[in-house]
Amino acid sequence: MKLNIKKYKEQIQIWPQAGHHIMAQYDNEKIVVYQSYKKQIGEFAVKHQFFGGGFSLERMTWIKPNFLWMMFRNGWGTKEAQECVLAIHIKMDAFKNYLENSVYSSYTYKLGITREEWQDQIQESSVRLQWDPDHDPFGNKIERRAIQIGLRGEFTKRFAKEDILLIEDISDFVKEQHQFVLNDDLDNLWIPEEHPLLFDDEDLNKKLRLT
Template sequence: MTIPTERYRNQKEKWPSSGKHLLACFDDETILVYQAYSPSIGLFAARNGYFGGDFSYNRMSWIKPNFLWMMYRSNWGQSSGQEIILAIRLRRTFFDSILEKAVPSTFNPEQFSSQDEWKSAVSQSEVRLQWDPDHLPNGAKDERRAIQLGLRGSTLEDYGKEEIVEIMDMSEFVVAQRENAIGERIEELITPLERPYLPSKRISSRIGIESI
């Protein structure tokens, strides 16, 4: 698994403690997002480098740049149908294009002049955006907000079949770290190396990312 990691305690000291921030593991060209699937979907994707087989392109699929949010959602890989944890490496240019198209799941009067305008944007957009409470390793809510993005239509097709650089099965890593996260060994917990991701000022302002 070629993902940079660091002790959670060391990272937490560097992260913003509150506000809307897009924490992610990224380099100059690529960014990681996470998804959790059943073995039939997850193992197929990891082996073939794209989503196929039992994966459905006819419904919205959610990606999460924040590792601990994915761990909360999947109960550290223990929830039914979410046993296989995937790290998907995307080109930052494609990821930023997703952010560009994103429409919030709830009405934002600062972005839309009316409920009808927002509903129309939701119906036409292929990318849904949600700001949810971030979570601590034990599942408790954090004051910081984390982002997740729902993809559908041609955007989901591009994501699943064309734009992925690499798909990594990190299920064994998750199992190895699970006891550190939910037990008494929090000092030993290791997570992917994440820091605030800042797209262009225009995109950041549009989707509500707060300055550091």
């Protein structure tokens, strides 16, 4: 496994507790995002190092850079058709491009535009941006917000193949760590090492409401 892992309890000592943060494992060249699929799709992706087979290029696909947010959504890999948990290493430039072209999935006056202008942007954009409550290992909501990004059309096609550097099946790791959660033993819980991501582009940081 190429992921860097670190004890959960060590990480929460330095993580921000509130605000909008892209919590992720990244460097200047790449960032890791997570998805869960049924075995057929996941095994194809790992074998071929791109998405194909049963993967639909016509549907919107959602990526999450935050490991625990993915664990909340897939029940630590126990939900039906989400048993195969993938860590997808993608180009940082591609990830930034997704966000630069994103439109918030729901309207709020904080966007600084009218609802009609937002609806026009939704029609034109192929990238959705959404902030939701982050969660602890047990699935409880916390104050910090977690990001997820929806891709469709040409963005999905690029994500599925040319933006990918590595696809890893981390299902066994997820199952192992889930046992510590089930046993209420967070002292021994290891998860991917993550840090808040900020961009050099202040306009993009402002658009994303990054704290």
